[in-house]
């Protein structure tokens with residue numbers, strides 16, 4: 001049997017007085033494009049942070065390709081990729097600089113990071129803005145770039161928080177095509193969105209969250 005990419009068992013997460021995730025049990029199959037759908041505050045970002053090893057749950061069990069992020073965070077860092085948050089510091093870089101930096105931060109040699117950056121710029125149709133400062137680039141550049149910046153080390157699990165937020169139809173098309181190709185290449189994608197239409201169009205599997213609880217789960221027709 002193929003091991004799932006991610007397993008959450010009775011995961012609970014509390015921030016001070018707020019319960020963000022409540023006894024969530026979820027299994028994300030390898031090679032799925034798995035969508036977490038829910039309104040604002042449903043707990044999606046918290047689940048993604050836990051999956052990426054960026055946050056420890058208050059209780060419950062987490063396994064990323066069988067690895068426990070709390071006992072082997074370095075292994076999980078190599079297995080997972082997630083997008084950087086938009087900051088003025090990052091917006092002052094060029095698209096290429098951001099991708100090279102994302103690669104070297106994931107442990108790639110500078111030369112390898114530069115090659116992967118070039119491949120990603122091409123794949124995400126960002127060649128024209130490659131050497132332009134991100135803040136001066138057309139709308140939609142950041143959305144494509146944020147996804148590309150999650151994958152310079154071609155992680156086995158790509159974790160994307162709202163990759164379509166602010167994206168135009170053309171950007172959505174490019175991102176969706178790339179994510180499907182990534183899954184066809186044997187990788188796994190876990191993404192969060194509040195758009196049912198985009199989730200249903202893009203994903204192979206869907207889990208619906210509401211106030212930290214799982215309220216529905218289904219496999220979508222190909």
Ligand SMILES: Nc1ncnc2c1ncn2[C@@H]1O[C@H](COP(=O)(O)OP(=O)(O)OP(=O)(O)O)[C@@H](O)[C@H]1O
Pocket residue numbers: 015016018019020038039040041042043044045046047194
């Ligand atoms: N750092 C934090 N400190 C305190 N409460 C938080 C924190 N982060 C999230 N929360 C709360 O936890 C709950 C779940 O938030 P979360 O961001 O995980 O949901 P979400 O579905 O990703 O929502 P959004 O789409 O708005 O990001 C919300 O009630 C939110 O206010």
